[in-house]
Amino acid sequence: FYLIYPFFGTASPVTFYSGPIVPVLAKIIEIFDVPFPYAAQIINCLFFLFFPISFYILINKVTGRKLSGFLAVLFASLPIYPFAKTRIDFAFLGKDGPHIASLTFVPLAIYGLLVFCREGKIKNLVFTSFFFSLVALTSPFGFFMLSVFAILTCFSEMLIGSSRLKFARLLIILLGS
Numbered sequence: 001f002y003l004i005y006p007f008f009g010t011a012s013p014v015t016f017y018s019g020p021i022v023p024v025l026a027k028i029i030e031i032f033d034v035p036f037p038y039a040a041q042i043i044n045c046l047f048f049l050f051f052p053i054s055f056y057i058l059i060n061k062v063t064g065r066k067l068s069g070f071l072a073v074l075f076a077s078l079p080i081y082p083f084a085k086t087r088i089d090f091a092f093l094g095k096d097g098p099h100i101a102s103l104t105f106v107p108l109a110i111y112g113l114l115v116f117c118r119e120g121k122i123k124n125l126v127f128t129s130f131f132f133s134l135v136a137l138t139s140p141f142g143f144f145m146l147s148v149f150a151i152l153t154c155f156s157e158m159l160i161g162s163s164r165l166k167f168a169r170l171l172i173i174l175l176g177s
Contacts, residue, residue, distance in 0.1 A: 011035070011037035011038050011041060014037075014095070015040070015095045015096075015097055015098065016095070017098055018098065018139060018140050018141070019098055019102070019136070019137045019138045019139050019140060019142075020137055021098075021101070021134065021137045021138040022040060022043050022044070022047075022097065022098050022101055022138065023040070025039075025043045026039035026040040026042075026043050027039070029042055029043070040097065043101065044097045044100070044101055047100070047101035047103075047104045048100065048101075048104075050104050051076075051103060051104045051107075052073045052076065052077055054104055054105065054106075054107040054108045054111075055069075055072065055073055055076055055107045056069040056070065056072070056073045057069075057107060057108065057111055058107035058108070058110055058111045059072040059073070059107075061111050061114060061115075062114070098138055098139040098142075099139045099141050099142050101138050101139065101142075102134075102135045102138035102139035102141075102142025102143070102146075103142065105131050105134045105135045105138065105142075106135060106142065106145070106146050106149065108131045109128060109131035109132050109134075109135055109146055109150070110146075110149055110150065110153055112124060112127045112128030112130075112131055112132075113128050113132075113150055113153055113154065113170070113173060114153060114157065115127075115128075116128045116169055116173065117153075117154060117157045117166045117169050117170065118157065120165075120169065125172070125173070125176075128173050129173060129176050129177055132146065132150075132173055132174075132176075132177035133177050136177055143177075147174060150170060150173070150174065151170070154166055154167065154169075154170040
């Protein structure tokens with residue numbers, strides 16, 4: 001919060017939105033007489049603030065340790081290059097706000113993919129598909145990067161066993177989203 005406090009009350013740079021999530025949410029805020037560039041900046045700030053929470057959930061799932069998740073979030077939030085400083089520059093000063101916003105959902109999508117690959121179940125499929133779709137609707141480039149991470153994650157899971165089943169589950173997620 002401290003890192004992005006200077007950007008509250010500022011307008012978002014003119015950006016081409018390739019996905020509808022940020023513009024739709026900004027239009028909802030625009031109902032309250034907030035101009036669109038300011039509303040988009042509010043949405044970018046909210047997504048930026050929720051990234052550490054989603055990242056913590058993923059790291060905690062992968063490692064099974066709360067301290068590891070806390071340390072990973074701490075490192076990701078360092079105000080230096082290449083950590084939070086880079087995300088701040090691109091989201092609030094550059095034109096990559098939607099891509100940085102999609103980064104908020106990527107850890108939750110990978111978390112869902114891990115659980116779905118390991119356990120299956122329809123609720124895990126719905127959870128994972130929902131977050132894959134959110135990433136795709138926020139930024140198609142973010143979805144491309146998520147797909148790369150998903151393939152790597154699935155491959156690491158395939159090394160543990162049940163390769164065909166886990167690969168089939170990955171295909172279901174990628175094609176279904």
